[in-house]
Amino acid sequence: DAKTTQPTSMDCAEGRAANLPCNHSTISGNEYVYWYRQIHSQGPQYIIHGLKNNETNEMASLIITEDRKSSTLILPHATLRDTAVYYCIVRVAFFLNSNSGYALNFGKGTSLLVTP
Amino acid sequence: EAQVTQNPRYLITVTGKKLTVTCSQNMNHEYMSWYRQDPGLGLRQIYYSMNVEVTDKGDVPEGYKVSRKEKRNFPLILESPSPNQTSLYFCASRRTSGGSGANVLTFGAGSRLTVL
Numbered sequence: 001d002a003k004t005t006q007p008t009s010m011d012c013a014e015g016r017a018a019n020l021p022c023n024h025s026t027i028s029g030n031e032y033v034y035w036y037r038q039i040h041s042q043g044p045q046y047i048i049h050g051l052k053n054n055e056t057n058e059m060a061s062l063i064i065t066e067d068r069k070s071s072t073l074i075l076p077h078a079t080l081r082d083t084a085v086y087y088c089i090v091r092v093a094f095f096l097n098s099n100s101g102y103a104l105n106f107g108k109g110t111s112l113l114v115t116p
Numbered sequence: 117e118a119q120v121t122q123n124p125r126y127l128i129t130v131t132g133k134k135l136t137v138t139c140s141q142n143m144n145h146e147y148m149s150w151y152r153q154d155p156g157l158g159l160r161q162i163y164y165s166m167n168v169e170v171t172d173k174g175d176v177p178e179g180y181k182v183s184r185k186e187k188r189n190f191p192l193i194l195e196s197p198s199p200n201q202t203s204l205y206f207c208a209s210r211r212t213s214g215g216s217g218a219n220v221l222t223f224g225a226g227s228r229l230t231v232l
Contacts, residue, residue, distance in 0.1 A: 032216045043120075043206050043223030044159070049216060093216035103149065103161030103174055104221065 001105055002027040002090040009111040012082075018075040020110050022088030025069040030092050033064060035073045036106070037084040044087065044106065047073065078114045085109040118143045122207050122224035129197055130232050137192040137227050139207030145222075146212040148190035152176065152203040153226075159206070165190055166212065197231040204228050 005023040012018040024033065034049040048055055048062045050071075055062040061074040075082055087109040120141045129135055141148065149164035151174075161174030165184040179201055181193040190209075194201060207224040211217070 032219065034219055036221075041204060041226060041228075043208070043225050044221070045223070046220045049219070051216065089219075091219050093219065103151070103159075103164070104219065106159045108158060 001092075002031055004088045004090055004107060006086070006088050006107070006110045008108070009113070011113050011115060012075075012078045014080060014114055014116050015077055018078040018082065018112060018114065020073040020075075020086050020088075020112065021070065022073070023070045024088070024090045027068050027090050028092070031090045032093055033062065033071050034089045034091060034104070035060070035062065036087045036089065037082075038087070038109070039081075039084040047086075078112075080114050080116065083112060083114045085111050118222065120207055120209055120222050120224035122205075122227045124227060125225065126228050128230045128232065131198055132196050135194050135197060135229075137194075137205060137207075137229070139190045139192065139224060140188050141190075141207075141209040141222070142188065143209060143211075143222065144187065145209035146187070148184065148207065148209045149174065149221075150180070150182065150190070150192045151206045151208065153206065154203050162192070162205075194229075197229075199231050202229060202231050 002024050032049050032051050035047040036044045038044045047059050050062045064071045087106045123138045146167045150162040151159045153159050160176045162180050163182040165171045205227045208221040210221045
């Protein structure tokens with residue numbers, strides 16, 4: 001899996017957009033970018049994933065640069081409940097009959113603090 | 117509601133007293149796994165199971181056992197717990213087919229174990 005680099009921590013004011021960057025300069029053509037978050041001591045929660053097109057769901061938007069070497073997770077209107085550690089993970093898709101059980105490498109992530 | 121349920125959520129035990137942490141999922145997922153999370157070490161995979169009666173070691177399997185007799189259940193067994201197994205444990209599941217979505221793990225709420 002390609003290595004990812006994220007800032008250790010970030011702050012964001014409540015109601016503002018939180019933009020969390022992730023660098024994955026060695027990403028391969030068949031690797032997807034996944035984002036998870038972990039609110040203090042809770043189980044990690046899947047947010048969004050993408051290959052090369054920008055993606056949006058009810059939680060966030062994912063912007064992937066054209067060269068795919070970096071991406072940004074956007075929380076459009078951050079709330080206090082968005083305070084969490086955000087993990088950017090790069091991984092090939094699991095296809096039918098895959099026998100790989102390799103763990104996702106969550107790394108250290110970015111600790112996002114949303115302030116009032 | 118689609119979920120992974122772990123029990124107990126909190127447990128304090130003593131060295132050598134066998135214990136089992138149960139994990140159950142209601143999403144008909146083939147793949148299940150156990151992680152432990154320790155400060156500074158992140159999430160590390162203990163064991164995983166690709167399907168019923170198929171289990172394999174993750175990165176830190178020493179001192180743990182698992183079984184997968186039914187698709188929905190994946191208990192974690194500590195035969196003789198030691199203080200270095202004091203940790204926060206997460207069970208997770210996902211499907212194994214269908215491309216990129218098969219990397220979407222659903223985690224349980226966590227089980228905090230203290231071994232004295």
